[in-house]
Amino acid sequence: MPRVSYAFFGLAALCGLIGTIWGEHMGRTDNHSTFIAHAHLNLVGWVSMAVMGGFYALAAGTYPRWLAWTNFALQALAAVCLTIAMVYLMAFVDRRFVPVAIVGSASAIFSMVAFLAAVLISWRNSARSPG
Template sequence: MRRIDLAFLILATATLLIGVGMGTWMGLTHNFHFAPVHAHLNLLGWTSLALFGLCYRAYPPLAASRLALPHFALAASGAICFPAGIALSIADLTMEVAKLGALLWTLAVLVFLVALVRLALGERAGLEKRAAPAVAA
């Protein structure tokens, strides 16, 4: 994906809009039954997705990683599926969607951690190669 940072930020802002709309509705109706859904939309959707996008923007090699697109797919799916699943669970319809969303989100965070560690190790190896003094024979 060419601009994975923007993809994360656009999705983050879309979930923020949904979360803000839901918060406004809850405040106007004084019905806070779905507050956990609102909280997860804002935390996973807005905050986490935006931070992922900013990290990809700050570290271009991270965005060029083969893990960037799978991370986006897992994070986007989890950020949408998890709050929707919480809503279905609160409505006593099913817990399975929430479980799937939680699993997707956990995998997304794991993939991001692996990508960050790979980036850190790669940068460290690159620094060690550049900094190694020449040995005189």
């Protein structure tokens, strides 16, 4: 498996671990005030990173490596910034975290653009070989 996929799965597992401990804590304390941040850490960190890492493993050798690593860096930044921004902005309504939300949102969008580009380049490159 390519190193970029190990990076995606490593960070996905870390986000998944923190996200599930967080979920358990919300349930046990009956305090769901941070559930939006919990949801995004799990969906942007655990689920999306695992999906992307899986693609880069399956399509190894058909996409530019720099693009896959750019996708990884943007997705990691998105997971961290969106989670922090959603805790402080949406749960504690602290407006000082608006810039963190902007960085998180922008990196989430650019990360998806990078992933789409990688899928399309991989598709074009693999179309040249049979199967």
